[in-house]
Amino acid sequence: MKILVADDSRVMRQIVIRTLRQAGYDSHEVVEAENGREALEKVASEAPDLVLSDWNMPEMTGIECLRALRASGSQVPFGFVTSEGSDDMRSTASAAGALFLIAKPFTSETFEDHLAPVIG
């Protein structure tokens, strides 16, 4: 299993990866992307089983990345991990094909709840 973590903050990528480990996903390979454009490229080159993406990033936002993936035919499971967890954004994410939206701050239990149905 491979998980792609996209966030423009290196510190936040580390926190997400640490939380994945705490949630029990410590045997999964993790690859990182600094923005939506890099995430888009790495979905093609790395073929991850799940994408965890921030929303607000330079170059290409998370929602733009998701829409580009779906437009290209990719159905890679995609979830947001973002500081912006409003109802409006949850609806936008869902309409674009996201499986879930985890709002920051989060806990390992939140990760388990959202990731278990996707990657076990």
Next chain:
Amino acid sequence: MSELLSAPVDGISGATAAELLPEETVRAIADEIWASFIGEDEVLVPLDGELPAATVSAWVGIDGPWRGRVVLTTSASAAEELTRALLRGRAPAVLDAEDVEDGFGELANVLGGGLKALLPEASSLTLPMVGAQPPASGPDEHLVSSLWRGERVDVVVCSVPLPH
């Protein structure tokens, strides 16, 4: 930071920062972030302390019917310790300025996102900025001061006036 360009609309546009995001709300969101990201036993004590002459600030803008800014300010040493706490065991022995900018900026980003989500109408958040001097606050500057590990940590929420 990109300045916020949309004109206010009727509704929450006339409200002050303190009316929209009162002190107890700011404290509740900050406490949740500290407990989740800094450490379970890390607390922001609602007391005033002295800010040193040299401080660092991280801020994000909120863009919507209400246009505002959330600014986090503390000493350079506290910003570094906060970043170290965010990274926990993965922090290098010596943090460089880029790491602190990233970590402290992300704290402001999460704080701004948490507060933005409580506004009555949908808004967006700008990317975080970090520097010694944040942009000047509007007249409704709303200051919430705390102590973390004995160091003062300020959160300022304010409206952002339209450019003239």
